[in-house]
Amino acid sequence: MVGAGFAGLYGVHRFRTDGLSVRGFERGSGVGGTWFWNRYPGARCDIESIYYSYSFSEELQQEWTWTHRYATQPEILAYLNHVADRFDLRKAFAFDTSVTSAVFDDESQTWTVTADNGEIVRCRFVVMATGPLSTPVDPQIPGLTEFGGQVVRTSDWLDEIDLTGKRVGIVGTGSSCIQSAPIIADEAEHLHVFQRTPQFSIPAWNRPYDEDEIARIKAGYPRMRQDAWDTVGGIIYEQADHDPLTATPEQRQAWLERTWARGGYLMIASYPNVVFNDEVNSMVGEFVKEKIRARIHDERVADQLTPTYPFAAKRLCVDTDYFEIYNREDVTLVDLREHGISHADTGGIVLKDSSRIDLDVIVLATGFHALTGAILGIDLRGRGGVTIQEKWSGSAANHLGLTVAGFPNFFMVSGPGSIGVLYNMIPAAEQHIDFIADAIAYLDSHGLTSIEPTEEAEKAWSAHVNEVAEQSVYPKANTWYMGDNVPGKPREFLAYAGGGPAYFEHFTKEQAEGYPSFVLRERSSR
Ligand code: NAP
Secondary structure, eight states, X not given: OBOOSHHHHHHHHHHHHTTOOOOEEOSSSSSOTHHHHOOOTTXXXXXOTTTSSOOSOHHHHHHOOOOBSSOBHHHHHHHHHHHHHHTTOGGGEESSOOEEEEEEETTTTEEEEEETTSOEEEESOEEEOOOSSOSBOOOOOTTGGGOSSEEEEGGGOOSOOOOTTOEEEEEOOSHHHHHHHHHHHHHSSEEEEEESSOOOEEEOOOOBOOHHHHHHHHHXXXXXXXXXXXXXXXXXXXXXXXXXXXXXXXXXXXXXXXHHHHOSGGGGGSSTTTTTOHHHXXXXXXXXXXXXXXXXXXXXXXXHHSOOSOTTSSOOEEESSOGGGGGXXXXXXXXXXXXXXXXXXXXXXXXXXXXXXXXXXXXXXXOBOTTTHHHHTSEEEOGGGOXXXXXXXXXXXXXXXXXXXXXXXXXETTOTTSSGGGSOHHHHHHHHHHHHHHHHHHHHHTTOOEEEEXXXXXXXXXXXXXXXXXXSSXXXXXXXGGTTTSTTOOOOOOXXXXXXXXXXXXXXXXXXXXXXXXXXXXXXXX
């Protein structure tokens, strides 16, 4: 098991419960994955806590009480530490340890996994629970290493930094910036936000849960989980009672106001076809743009902060008081579309028009080599010594976002082509782990040794993932969903946009029909 985040922890628990022996590796010094590393000020989950949590143990659901609608990073990390202790998961892992290679041996049908602590493990199965957003991408700013102040990434901001009296620049305006900038603005002497592309962001309207609410949730958890499972995104939400294309403008406005008041990421579910129908997309997009503009006093700054691409084509952000920071004297928006960054020097950042911005701290909130980065970072060799880098040189071919042809007994939790990043990540990870555990049990009970998808199934899945995405607005913006933020990465959609029920149906069918899209091998048949 590679990774001790949500997926890796549950994986160790489930596999051990099934009687398997598991060795885990985690590059952090503790459990938590994303929630271990991303400790920037203001980090919190933008999916509601009662959904963004494990469903596998009713006891756990009953004993843990979430304090807020959207939990902070420390609260989520405390939850994962609690889970690790409660299910005694820590001892399976080597911490501060990265896996450097995993090589499949055709003869014995086993993997040899090597870690940077010198440990070598021979195993039958390799599970990459390495997270879809875990490999940071640094901007190529010439001279950044010359900068005399401090450079910190939001994605590994481990120690608290006192920003009092400091001139801070933050590069990038995705979720990590949008969550951290309001807190940084309160602390710093002056904040410059370097924006390349404006973002759609919806207010979180975060609040504490009250006791009655928690009691109601706890009394109905199993039902709530089931109902959530049956939705497109893994979260229960109120749906529109009208078709936006035939409704009156008043009806639409009233409904969008209601979804706005509900707040958060669920604005993406304001209408079921919002990412698939350009007209509906534009209606919702225009509504949100007006809301954004209303939060900013200066017309020119409001123009600069208004997105110009389809609504939700880039991953929606969820904020608390983000746009309002631009009404402060001590916050400046630097629109990089006017003047890009030329370079950094010892004192700060110099723009292409030669203007310079003096800084004490540069925060990089510039995103991740999403979905494939962590896997490509390992020397991974499948049948015949083929490397994953060779295999994925033109496209991250895979089946169901979970398996790769030529890489037997190799699984990726929420890998490229999976629903993960377009669904509630936690039940999606639980479902992948359960499928893997069931597949292993199937192999063992049928005297089989290995499982890998057929080339045909893989081609069909990759085509299907892109075909669904082509019908949506997703390819119409430069995004990490499309691999655009990493130089040289093939441009293709890296998630499944067809919704939970359609996605999970594929897994149900595989199990019911004896894994028809997979090759199952006996040791003797080789
Ligand atoms: P991101 O959304 O990829 O944003 C990166 C930002 O950096 C973008 O604004 C990008 O601009 C900018 N950028 C990249 N290279 C640059 C350069 N060379 N010069 C200037 N700007 C540059 O990254 P993120 O904010 O870390 O979020 C990534 C994902 O993590 C999110 O979409 C979300 O799925 C997840 N996340 C979730 C939460 C949560 O609450 N659950 C919080 C944080 C993150 P362009 O847009 O022009 O490329």
